Amino acid sequence: MKVAVIGGGWAGIAAAVELTAAGVDTTLYEAGRVLGGRARAINIDGRTLDNGQHILLGAYRDTLALMRQVGADPELLLERHPLQVVDPAGFRLALPKWPAPLNVAWGLLAATGVGWREKLATAWWMQGIKARRFRLDSDCTVAEWLDAAGQTGALRRHLWEPLCLAALNIPAERASAQVFANVLRDSLGSARREDTDLLLPRVDLGRLLPEPAARWLVANGATLRFGTRVEGIDVTADGVAIAGENHDAVVIATAPQHAGKLWPEAGIAYDYEPIATVYLQFRAKTRLPFPLFKQSGKYGQWVVDRGNGLLACVLSGHGDWETLDDNDLAAALNDELPVTENAYWHKVIREKRATFSCRPGTPRPTCATSHPRVMLAGDYTWADYPATLEGAIRSGLRAANLLLRDSQNPASSSRPA
Numbered sequence: 231m232k233v234a235v236i237g238g239g240w241a242g243i244a245a246a247v248e249l250t251a252a253g254v255d256t257t258l259y260e261a262g263r264v265l266g267g268r269a270r271a272i273n274i275d276g277r278t279l280d281n282g283q284h285i286l287l288g289a290y291r292d293t294l295a296l297m298r299q300v301g302a303d304p305e306l307l308l309e310r311h312p313l314q315v316v317d318p319a320g321f322r323l324a325l326p327k328w329p330a331p332l333n334v335a336w337g338l339l340a341a342t343g344v345g346w347r348e349k350l351a352t353a354w355w356m357q358g359i360k361a362r363r364f365r366l367d368s369d370c371t372v373a374e375w376l377d378a379a380g381q382t383g384a385l386r387r388h389l390w391e392p393l394c395l396a397a398l399n400i401p402a403e404r405a406s407a408q409v410f411a412n413v414l415r416d417s418l419g420s421a422r423r424e425d426t427d428l429l430l431p432r433v434d435l436g437r438l439l440p441e442p443a444a445r446w447l448v449a450n451g452a453t454l455r456f457g458t459r460v461e462g463i464d465v466t467a468d469g470v471a472i473a474g475e476n477h478d479a480v481v482i483a484t485a486p487q488h489a490g491k492l493w494p495e496a497g498i499a500y501d502y503e504p505i506a507t508v509y510l511q512f513r514a515k516t517r518l519p520f521p522l523f524k525q526s527g528k529y530g531q532w533v534v535d536r537g538n539g540l541l542a543c544v545l546s547g548h549g550d551w552e553t554l555d556d557n558d559l560a561a562a563l564n565d566e567l568p569v570t571e572n573a574y575w576h577k578v579i580r581e582k583r584a585t586f587s588c589r590p591g592t593p594r595p596t597c598a599t600s601h602p603r604v605m606l607a608g609d610y611t612w613a614d615y616p617a618t619l620e621g622a623i624r625s626g627l628r629a630a631n632l633l634l635r636d637s638q639n640p641a642s643s644s645r646p647a
């Protein structure tokens with residue numbers, strides 16, 4: 231079988247590796263000069279940085295497995311920390327390295343800056359959502375969900391709302407409660423302690439997956455066509471033609487706004503949320519109290535300590551920060567950090583369409599299309615999750631496996647449900 235994968239983000243990489251490993255003649259078309267898409271390394275002022283600070287979770291099982299498959303060791307490349315939320319306003323929740331669910335129960339009960347009554351009410355609420363397997367009767371906003379549960383105190387302000395913003399990239403007032411519940415199910419609600427861990431990259435994003443994957447793909451016979459933007463797909467009776475080249479099937483693994491141009495039925499008109507990463511360089515000895523720190527000023531949300539005095543402030547979703555120019559934003563975030571000096575270098579990277587807006591009831595296409603030889607992959611097609619690396623990887627694996635299954639058993643041809 232000969233298959234084209236369009237788009238070399240993490241979804242396209244996953245699809246291409248899965249197909250190549252199964253012996254498929256795979257060609258990966260990528261418009262840019264490197265793999266990685268929205269999670270790639272870039273060069274700025276002679277430094278290799280990420281186009282946006284990314285945070286992974288221990289629950290990202292398929293991402294970690296894919297890294298291992300292409301020869302990137304997650305134990306070396308990622309720094310693993312039990313979840314801690316430390317806030318300068320006095321709130322601190324730290325999970326011990328105990329088996330789940332004891333780690334979450336103890337972390338909650340030992341949290342500082344929250345009263346006992348609220349802790350017990352929250353533990354009771356979490357038991358309830360667990361018993362209902364994290365399924366809501368109907369989707370609503372995270373804010374409505376928390377209101378209905380009486381989650382209106384310190385844990386809402388310091389834990390649920392910041393976690394929602396970080397995971398779904400949209401404030402609780404607009405975010406889908408069902409998708410947030412799915413994230414909680416696979417992290418704080420998981421039976422595996424490791425799933426609640428934070429995984430912070432020790433290296434740039436290119437070295438985590440895209441670069442080792444590119445080497446693995448070439449070594450295993452795949453063809454990588456960089457700088458090649460696919461302008462259209464011609465579906466024929468027995469395959470798909472792309473830029474005059476015939477393939478038996480195609481996986482369209484682009485972001486949703488590009489997928490619609492190639493395959494109109496994928497073209498859901500999403501709204502998008504931005505993310506800004508503000509890099510601030512201090513003296514090499516400057517450190518945060520914990521490598522992932524919650525800011526609590528007017529603009530700051532989360533900040534990651536990248537080592538050697540480099541801090542990466544992350545601003546998720548639409549907000550007041552968008553009104554500031556780069557210099558003012560960097561200065562405002564500097565002022566809100568627990569450091570006494572001024573950064574001597576900064577860089578602001580704004581991604582206007584970082585993720586689709588994960589609101590209640592947002593439509594998510596499946597990866598099968600009306601044509602059995604055309605599959606969709608990409609974070610927006612993994613309906614269980616918001617736009618994440620893990621959702622992208624899982625979608626790529628699923629698209630590849632549907633094609634492999636259909637090639638072995640054409641009768642099971644994957645039409646949309």
Ligand SMILES: Cc1cc2nc3c(=O)[nH]c(=O)nc-3n(C[C@H](O)[C@H](O)[C@H](O)COP(=O)(O)OP(=O)(O)OC[C@H]3O[C@@H](n4cnc5c(N)ncnc54)[C@H](O)[C@@H]3O)c2cc1C
Nearest residue numbers: 237239240241261267268282284285460608609617618619
């Ligand atoms: C700033 C930022 C921070 C983020 N933080 C996190 C985080 O902390 N944790 C997390 O899990 N997720 C995070 N995400 C989300 C995560 O990066 C995305 O969900 C994921 O990278 C999406 O991968 P994808 O393969 O689905 O799409 P993309 O990465 O968009 O890949 C699509 C690829 O297709 C290519 N392409 C498009 N059109 C064509 C064409 N016609 N022909 C050929 N190629 C084409 C593009 O160049 C691109 O390389 C963040 C995203 C951003 C932007």
